[in-house]
Amino acid sequence: MKVARRREAMLQAVLSGMTEVSELCEHFGMSEATVRRDLRALADERLILRTYGGAASVSTHAPEESLEQRRQSFQAEKDAIGHAAAAHVQAGDTIFLDSGTTTAALARALASAGRHDVRVVTNNLLVVQALAASNVPLTLIGGEVRESSMSTLGPIAQLALTRVTVDKAFLGADGVVPGRGLCEATADQAYLKECLMRQAASLYVLVTADKLNRDSQQHWAPIDKPWTLITDANASHAGLQPFRDLAGVTIEAIAVAASGAGMALSH
Template identity: 70%
Template sequence: MKVAKRREAMLQAVLSGMNDVSALCEHFGMSEATVRRDLRALADERRIVRTYGGAASAASVGMHEPEESLDTRSESFREQKEAIARVAVAHVQDGDTIFLDGGTTTAALARCLAGRDGIHVITNNLLAVSLLAPADVPVTLIGGDVRPSSMSTLGPLAQIALSRLTVDKAFLGADGVVAGRGLCEATAEQAYLKECIIRQAASVFVLVTSNKLGRASQQHWTPLERDWTLVTDAPRDAPALTDFTLRDEVTVESAQVSL
């Protein structure tokens, strides 16, 4: 297994609750030195926090993580995002008007929608526009201020535009999602824009990779106080999904990552 893929797998294991070096050694069949080296590298990237004898999610120790660059997010968990997009696209039917939120996971869904007939996409995601418009998919870009770190629009103009629109299905990303609490984001404007989207959607889907489950890495929140569907790459029996599967308002769908 290549180093990058091995460390992504180790990150997911830590975020799912496997926190001891000994358990990680047994799980991956690797030496203690290799495991410790990988944990140190993940900690240096601020993706986890080293603890005595192992590691933990940064969110579990109350840290607010710095937001990753767009390039970093575009490259990380690529296969998982593509798997999530393949599950999510099955919910898009001919005649639908859908909203695609900002982010690289929703951009992966846009790639799956390229060339589709009979749908209308409303979005604040400039990455999605660049994928869909050349493929002749009708796209409405809501206005607002451009946020370069995510290549999305937000702010008062975006909020006003959303108040004039309704959609059949909204597909949202997030920096983290916590059962019973909602979605966390780096800025108040991002969090509030998601709240506006949720109000205007008949159905809501949250598309997140498993490292974001239970992750309260930022301080701004969008409540989720209605029925919604979580689409993630975590296996159905993953400990990180337990809190979600126990809630009546959440439907959980697991995506199979292609090997």
């Protein structure tokens, strides 16, 4: 098979969901070196994205939702996720709350519980708003203010993160995809998450079910250590299966009551 035809066939295989190097080798009867070389060539043409151990299709990015849209969407689900995440915060912990409205829900849960026994570090001005009137010890890292997310970003924020370590980091995202990590609208957002993950002993990703396997933005923060996914997706939700197949991930599915309270269903 000529190289061009072979790579076209491989592109179609990746787009149809065949994303692992091992299965592509078996399907095409080719060596791992040849498959990797073809995947690299397709990635160089921006037809696919290379991932650890394989590849993934490139989706057309979607317009970023406004802050007001994110505040109004899935409020009960975010509150339930926030309460579930708060249960992981132990006395004496120093934790980081990432940008986003779901991590802001965690901040509200900590404030309402009167958690004066923890320290919160954040780049999220919504978290500051939730905690400023409480007695929860709070540190805001500096940087350029991104109005659409009400968070601080950029070189100053990145530098600040090199000066602190935290017991637990609670991260939000525009999307989370197995093997690729956290999806964000800008390179600054993605890179700050990457910096944060290096400084945290434990990682928790807080996302509503609509963000599972969602790759609507163009910038990525890979997750290179064990982490916990906390989501309102039902335990039988099809979108959870790819995460169950991923090593190092603990899944906590939250049942959302009418009141917005949550209860963990599975781990």
